[in-house]
Amino acid sequence: MIHSCRITDNPMLRRCARHGLLLWAALAILWTAPALHADCPYCPFGQIQKVSVRKYYTLFFSSGQHGVPAGQPLMREISLTRCRNYGSTCVITVCTAELPFHPYLEFRKSVNGQPAPAQKIFWSYSTDVTFPAGQEVEIREDMLLQVLQKDLQAKIDFFEDVVTNSAWRPPIENVWVVVDLGKMYDSFRQGGALGQIPSGPGQTPAFGLSSTPLRSSPPIIDPRSTPLPTFPQFLTSQMVQLLPAGYRIQGNTLWWHWKQISDPGWGDRNTLHVEWRAWYR
Numbered sequence: 001m002i003h004s005c006r007i008t009d010n011p012m013l014r015r016c017a018r019h020g021l022l023l024w025a026a027l028a029i030l031w032t033a034p035a036l037h038a039d040c041p042y043c044p045f046g047q048i049q050k051v052s053v054r055k056y057y058t059l060f061f062s063s064g065q066h067g068v069p070a071g072q073p074l075m076r077e078i079s080l081t082r083c084r085n086y087g088s089t090c091v092i093t094v095c096t097a098e099l100p101f102h103p104y105l106e107f108r109k110s111v112n113g114q115p116a117p118a119q120k121i122f123w124s125y126s127t128d129v130t131f132p133a134g135q136e137v138e139i140r141e142d143m144l145l146q147v148l149q150k151d152l153q154a155k156i157d158f159f160e161d162v163v164t165n166s167a168w169r170p171p172i173e174n175v176w177v178v179v180d181l182g183k184m185y186d187s188f189r190q191g192g193a194l195g196q197i198p199s200g201p202g203q204t205p206a207f208g209l210s211s212t213p214l215r216s217s218p219p220i221i222d223p224r225s226t227p228l229p230t231f232p233q234f235l236t237s238q239m240v241q242l243l244p245a246g247y248r249i250q251g252n253t254l255w256w257h258w259k260q261i262s263d264p265g266w267g268d269r270n271t272l273h274v275e276w277r278a279w280y281r
Helices: 013-018 022-031 182-192 231-238
Strands: 048-061 073-085 090-097 106-111 119-121 124-131 136-146 148-151 156-161 172-180 202-204 214-216 239-243 248-250 253-261 272-277
Touching (some): 048 156, 048 182, 090 136, 182 231, 231 248, 231 272
Antiparallel strands (some): 048 073, 119 124, 148 156, 156 272, 172 253, 202 214, 248 253
């Protein structure tokens, strides 16, 4: 029986592990797990399948809300996870962890379209979710957080996320990841393009089907004498790294799609990592 929280995917959890905080967070979650429901047992391991995961990320600039100075980058994440119960009615305490030094500015959760208040204990948001026998349940999470700075001197910002399949019945039938860069691209075109595209060699993302960093020398784009940069030019000049490989481009968004994921270690090899030049700093 699983009595402890089952941690859902959250931005930059891998970053937490690198700082040695993941184990401490896990211990705290175990310590704060609620008691078993008298009338509804906790779900046995492998009874609940994570059928599909859809994750949407939108990068944009603050207008001064939540105490974040105007012009600083924020990220809105919406996560939709559809699960299927292959056994009798049971409960899982679903937890979403935040970094202790990087808390969410907003956090909301709903189950099948109904608000599901989360209890915050330390840096974990936990909600008891009931899975009716033989039925599907959709869990939605809405989060707002500031973007992390990777390199202050070089002005590099980034975010990371990971989709996990451990502790859930395999496979995940579909995983969709969508990163909307439209608002950042518009801002770059309106005021950030002039003088911000490097003329020397640097790391730029491979375009289209792969995201292995390439060596290139992007041309200098001066909007006073040439057309403003297209979205592909924006990606080539400003995105330092886009992982994992295999992304597609549609409009001003990047997207990935995977099917039939059974390997518990798949998420570790496919961590979403988006890194770009912070021309606005």
